[in-house]
Amino acid sequence: MSTQTISIEPSYLDHQGKYRGIFAWIFSTDHKRIGMLYLFSILTLFATGATLGLLMKFELIAPGKTIMEAQTYNAFFTLHGIIMIFTVVIPGLPAVFGNFLLPIMIGAKDVAFPKLNLLSWYFYVTGVTLVIISQFTGQGPPDTGWTFYAPYSFRTAGNMLPAVFGAFVLGFSSVLTGLNFLVTIHRMRAPGMTWLKMPLFPWTLYATGWVQLLATPIIGITLLLVAAERVLNIGFFDPTLGGDPILYQHLFWTYSHPAVYIMILPAMGAISEIISTFSHKPVFGYKFMVASALAIAFVGYFVWGHHMFTSGMSGTALYTFSLLTFLVAIPSAIKVFNWIATMHKGSIDLQTPFYWAMGFVFVFMIGGFSGLVLGSLTTNVHLHNTHFVLAHFHFIVFGGTGFAFFGAMHYWYPKITGRMYDTRWANIGLLLFFTGFIGLYGPMFYLGAMGMPRRYFDYDAIFHGGNILSSMGSWVLYSGAAIIIINLFASLKTGIKAPANPWGGKTLEWTIPSPPPVENFLEQPVITGKPYDYK
Amino acid sequence: MIATAEIHRDDQASKLGMWLFLFTEMLLFGGLFIVYSVYRYRNADAFHLASEELSVLIGTINTIILLISSATIAMSVTAIRKKDKKVALMLLGATTILGIIFLVNKYFEWGEHITEHIYPGSSVLSLRGQGDVLFYGLYYFMTGLHALHIIIGLVFIGFVTVFISKDRINSGKFVMLENCGLYWHLVDMIWIFLFPLFYLIT
Amino acid sequence: MENPEKDHIIPYRTFLYVLAILILLTLTSVALTQIYLGVLTVATALVIAAVKSSFVLRIFMHLRFESRVITVMVTLVVLLISAVIIITLLDYSFR
Numbered sequence: 001m002s003t004q005t006i007s008i009e010p011s012y013l014d015h016q017g018k019y020r021g022i023f024a025w026i027f028s029t030d031h032k033r034i035g036m037l038y039l040f041s042i043l044t045l046f047a048t049g050a051t052l053g054l055l056m057k058f059e060l061i062a063p064g065k066t067i068m069e070a071q072t073y074n075a076f077f078t079l080h081g082i083i084m085i086f087t088v089v090i091p092g093l094p095a096v097f098g099n100f101l102l103p104i105m106i107g108a109k110d111v112a113f114p115k116l117n118l119l120s121w122y123f124y125v126t127g128v129t130l131v132i133i134s135q136f137t138g139q140g141p142p143d144t145g146w147t148f149y150a151p152y153s154f155r156t157a158g159n160m161l162p163a164v165f166g167a168f169v170l171g172f173s174s175v176l177t178g179l180n181f182l183v184t185i186h187r188m189r190a191p192g193m194t195w196l197k198m199p200l201f202p203w204t205l206y207a208t209g210w211v212q213l214l215a216t217p218i219i220g221i222t223l224l225l226v227a228a229e230r231v232l233n234i235g236f237f238d239p240t241l242g243g244d245p246i247l248y249q250h251l252f253w254t255y256s257h258p259a260v261y262i263m264i265l266p267a268m269g270a271i272s273e274i275i276s277t278f279s280h281k282p283v284f285g286y287k288f289m290v291a292s293a294l295a296i297a298f299v300g301y302f303v304w305g306h307h308m309f310t311s312g313m314s315g316t317a318l319y320t321f322s323l324l325t326f327l328v329a330i331p332s333a334i335k336v337f338n339w340i341a342t343m344h345k346g347s348i349d350l351q352t353p354f355y356w357a358m359g360f361v362f363v364f365m366i367g368g369f370s371g372l373v374l375g376s377l378t379t380n381v382h383l384h385n386t387h388f389v390l391a392h393f394h395f396i397v398f399g400g401t402g403f404a405f406f407g408a409m410h411y412w413y414p415k416i417t418g419r420m421y422d423t424r425w426a427n428i429g430l431l432l433f434f435t436g437f438i439g440l441y442g443p444m445f446y447l448g449a450m451g452m453p454r455r456y457f458d459y460d461a462i463f464h465g466g467n468i469l470s471s472m473g474s475w476v477l478y479s480g481a482a483i484i485i486i487n488l489f490a491s492l493k494t495g496i497k498a499p500a501n502p503w504g505g506k507t508l509e510w511t512i513p514s515p516p517p518v519e520n521f522l523e524q525p526v527i528t529g530k531p532y533d534y535k
Numbered sequence: 536m537i538a539t540a541e542i543h544r545d546d547q548a549s550k551l552g553m554w555l556f557l558f559t560e561m562l563l564f565g566g567l568f569i570v571y572s573v574y575r576y577r578n579a580d581a582f583h584l585a586s587e588e589l590s591v592l593i594g595t596i597n598t599i600i601l602l603i604s605s606a607t608i609a610m611s612v613t614a615i616r617k618k619d620k621k622v623a624l625m626l627l628g629a630t631t632i633l634g635i636i637f638l639v640n641k642y643f644e645w646g647e648h649i650t651e652h653i654y655p656g657s658s659v660l661s662l663r664g665q666g667d668v669l670f671y672g673l674y675y676f677m678t679g680l681h682a683l684h685i686i687i688g689l690v691f692i693g694f695v696t697v698f699i700s701k702d703r704i705n706s707g708k709f710v711m712l713e714n715c716g717l718y719w720h721l722v723d724m725i726w727i728f729l730f731p732l733f734y735l736i737t
Numbered sequence: 738m739e740n741p742e743k744d745h746i747i748p749y750r751t752f753l754y755v756l757a758i759l760i761l762l763t764l765t766s767v768a769l770t771q772i773y774l775g776v777l778t779v780a781t782a783l784v785i786a787a788v789k790s791s792f793v794l795r796i797f798m799h800l801r802f803e804s805r806v807i808t809v810m811v812t813l814v815v816l817l818i819s820a821v822i823i824i825t826l827l828d829y830s831f832r
Contacts, residue, residue, distance in 0.1 A: 735770040
């Protein structure tokens, strides 16, 4: 495999094309620039969603009203959820790192449909705009929670239509990104890169692409039905007209459960890359990693009812969904074992991305185990809609996708920016982040098991201690996140110039300059060896 | 330096992309079929009776119209490949006309029901009972969404017609026509299922 | 993966034959559902619809001549939709 580390080509950052200034970015069809457009948007929205969370924790630091009214609190957790789910963690890794890295890691010049790729970002921005509009128009911001449950979602005076249409439009962004990646992987792998020679991050993007493609339309139609309910009184979810609110839940979760696999699969792929590189060892059990990614995507379609155990479903449905939920845990466990096995007897290089990966494995496992507790029917009855659920999904989604996102940011930072980040500040930020994370979400397991409900503005005095701890955790977490992000921005100016392969990685992105030239490769690479070809 | 002068064209990728898009459409309508299945199961008798109020004749004619239009657009690909530009354009014209006739029929069908005040949210409908509300809600929503897709398909055919007349689609480069055909066939297939589910469950 | 349909242009005739079959099947399903067959009425209509769809997919949409991969994908998508409907009905039919 030839390396082309000295380039006479301008990098994708310096390239002068048809447009100038900001237009050179927002009209660019270069997958790398589009990835950066997403990064900028997503970081902005993440900061917004995180601030909302911080303010919510301020409110919850004491029982009763602390800094906001109950209705405001409802609007806050709704917006926090909509932003974090639809605009941060679902697009997250695919839109940023998938866009930037996928073509490079398979030896291609760009994705299959570059113009469609840019259109996906436009859909994203439009969707976000609609969500913002929902906050400031109509009779008040939406207050249903990000799950828009019927019948409240069509009875509330809150401004549902722009929010619902915003989510609908965001869905287009997701679908088209998935479609693009699927065709790219099918058609544009470099000569010699057979399916089983493709690295794991592209493989997880492939599995994710199918979920984006096939699951998202379901929420698309569900959101349209909510709009039809509000505007036309069509009756599908209105019990007075013969509709069933539980059907809404079925439809909603038939997408929203697979959606969590959109969030986690690319995260797992990135973690595989990071662990392999910093262990200087091939990923253990490559074929099982591929198979488990596909299995997670596949089985993940059939477990949605575990969000609805207390809703009134039939006994048969309860048992079926609980069983399938336990099954879907198996491929995830296989991945965890294989990550550890990869590290075992590897030549470990303790760098920031690797710390993030270790953190990921730790919090993902806690989140996963708590998922089994929730997946068991009897324990679920006690824990549904409590803070235990909040703890579960923040550990697994924020811990999973979030940690992987930060890990990926540091891992691929040299490649993307051409600079090295300041390691000391990165690690300080990480330590604060991790400590704050455990402090914020750890107590929630306890609070939930003791019976503290979620989405409640107020709570009983017995929960006070745990809430103080949790809210303090949010301050530490927030500071850690701020330090991390500021460090990454500051290092753009002050970081030392990065070589093509600072970490000794074996995948294709490390064979081209940092930052890459516009067309990625001087000559199309020809693949001969296995992925992760460490000697 | 990589030669960028030659634009690399991958028709198989283009076609795969369209098939993937069709899958999203299948899942979109699939969601509605889920709703249909559930409410049909719960209101079987009401659905039977309500179905009798729809005209099987118009439904059958519309079904056949779409089937013919699928045949004509499929044949247009043969025509283009045989360099019969005129025939291709005529076939696409026929497809368009058939699509429009379908929409006109739908317009009259809906019009009849609306004149009787049977439409989502109407008080007349809600007085008829929950099964009827759900049947007609599904009827309007599903055939409405389908009709929207017919319109989108007609617009697509319009573009393709222009491109053919300007030779931008020709016997050496016709994947866009094929993709347009694929989209149209899917819209036909959705109707192939809608027809029995609304008109033939008496 | 070479374009398998490169040299094979489907004659007009083929499409017309398939159209005839499709119209025949349509009329058959209308006729059959006028007879009361109980639960089987809908099942029959849907089976016929499925048969019609397979003609549209295989001939009009060219699946018979495309790469196998796409046929596999179509099959899996259809199975997925069916599975989701069936599982949802597991709730409703056992309440």
